[in-house]
Amino acid sequence: MDHTTTREMQDLFRYAYNETGLKDSDRIQRKIDGDPLVASEYREVIEVINKLDEGICMPSDEVVNRILDKAAEISKG
Amino acid sequence: MATIQLMDDRDLVHLYQSGDQTAINELIRRYKQKIFSTIYFLVRNREQAEDLFQEAFIKIITSLRKNHYNEQGKFLPWALRIAHNLVIDHFRKEKLMPMQRDTDDFSVIDILPQRSRNAVEQIEYDEKIGMVRELLEKLPYEQREVVILRHYAGLSFKEISKMLNINLNTALGRMHYAIIKMREMIQKEKIPLRE
Numbered sequence: 001m002d003h004t005t006t007r008e009m010q011d012l013f014r015y016a017y018n019e020t021g022l023k024d025s026d027r028i029q030r031k032i033d034g035d036p037l038v039a040s041e042y043r044e045v046i047e048v049i050n051k052l053d054e055g056i057c058m059p060s061d062e063v064v065n066r067i068l069d070k071a072a073e074i075s076k077g
Numbered sequence: 078m079a080t081i082q083l084m085d086d087r088d089l090v091h092l093y094q095s096g097d098q099t100a101i102n103e104l105i106r107r108y109k110q111k112i113f114s115t116i117y118f119l120v121r122n123r124e125q126a127e128d129l130f131q132e133a134f135i136k137i138i139t140s141l142r143k144n145h146y147n148e149q150g151k152f153l154p155w156a157l158r159i160a161h162n163l164v165i166d167h168f169r170k171e172k173l174m175p176m177q178r179d180t181d182d183f184s185v186i187d188i189l190p191q192r193s194r195n196a197v198e199q200i201e202y203d204e205k206i207g208m209v210r211e212l213l214e215k216l217p218y219e220q221r222e223v224v225i226l227r228h229y230a231g232l233s234f235k236e237i238s239k240m241l242n243i244n245l246n247t248a249l250g251r252m253h254y255a256i257i258k259m260r261e262m263i264q265k266e267k268i269p270l271r272e
Contacts, residue, residue, distance in 0.1 A: 010249040013256070019233050048259045052228045055209025059113040063127045064105060067134045071101045074138055 004041050012042050016049055086152035093141055101138060108153055112160050114229035118213050119164045119222065129167060133160040157230050158240055212259050220255035223248055 004012075008031070014020050015028045032042050081103045084092070093100035112133065117126035136159050140146055146155065213221050226237045238248040 006250070006253065009253050010246070013249060013252050014234065017227060017233075019235075044260050045256055048256050048263065049228065051212065051259070051263065052209060052224070054205040055114070055118065055213070056110060056229065057114050057117055057206055058110055059127055059130050063131050064109060067105060067131055067138075068102060070131075070135050071138045072098055074135075074142055075096065075098055 004038060008038060009041065012038070012045050016042070016045050087149075090141060090146060090152060094144060101141075104152065105134065108156060111153065111230050112156060115157060115225050116160055116164060118210065118225045118229060119161075120167060121210065121214065125167065129160065129163050133163050136163070153230070154232055154236050154240065157226070157232065161226075161240065212262055215262060216255050216258060220251045220258070223251040224255045224259075227252060 011020070011024070011028050011031075015025060020028060032039050081089070081092075081099055084100075084103070086104070086107075089100045089104050093104070109130075113126065113130050116129050116133070117123065120126050120129065133156070137156050140159075146152075213224065216224065222241070223237055226232045226240065227234065232240065234245055234248045234252070237243075238245045241248070
């Protein structure tokens with residue numbers, strides 16, 4: 001990531017996570033489409049993000065049920 | 078009246094405060110994955126993560142009942158702040174600085190999910206979570222924290238900067254270094270990427 005500026009990288013993260021408004025999104029997408037280096041950086045960001053998606057995990061049903069029982073108890077109390 | 082699944086967080090909070098238990102069920106259903114993944118990847122131990130998750134939700138419920146919630150409908154950042162503070166307290170109590178923890182203590186038992194899967198699916202699932210956990214383990218704590226809050230908790234960079242009391246560029250900078258490092262690890266260790 002030697003030639004992409006810090007600002008451009010930060011734009012790519014915000015864009016990848018849908019944090020940019022319409023105007024910025026358009027500007028960033030044009031940059032991605034028009035600059036192979038930026039396109040390559042963006043692809044790498046997305047690859048890492050996709051990899052992180054595989055780590056999403058859930059609590060056990062037991063712990064959720066314990067919380068619901070406790071909530072019911074608090075509501076009564 | 079809108080079905081409960083279509084109600085926004087603020088209405089669910091009001092509904093729960095007026096005594097409707099189903100509203101808290103919906104809030105838990107809506108956010109358990111984000112809040113649990115965040116806690117799990119910070120503490121890196123399933124049992125401790127479940128204890129902290131339970132503690133966080135009991136605190137959330139108690140605060141809601143006492144009308145201590147005043148976040149203009151931003152339930153998730155508020156709930157995550159409670160969970161994050163509990164994680165910090167946990168590290169303090171254990172006298173563990175998260176960045177100093179040994180990474181050799183990884184155990185598949187720690188990550189076993191509770192949902193029913195067949196044996197092959199279970200192994201694949203464990204492997205995937207294990208790989209992600211290894212990626213995150215190797216990041217400095219401050220970078221890992223930003224990645225977890227952005228990716229698993231779903232907070233915006235602005236919300237993260239507010240929660241961690243750092244400026245926006247610092248949050249983005251930590252994400253930048255984390256992505257570079259994870260990308261290097263993926264290449265070096267030939268971790269398979271999703272097609």
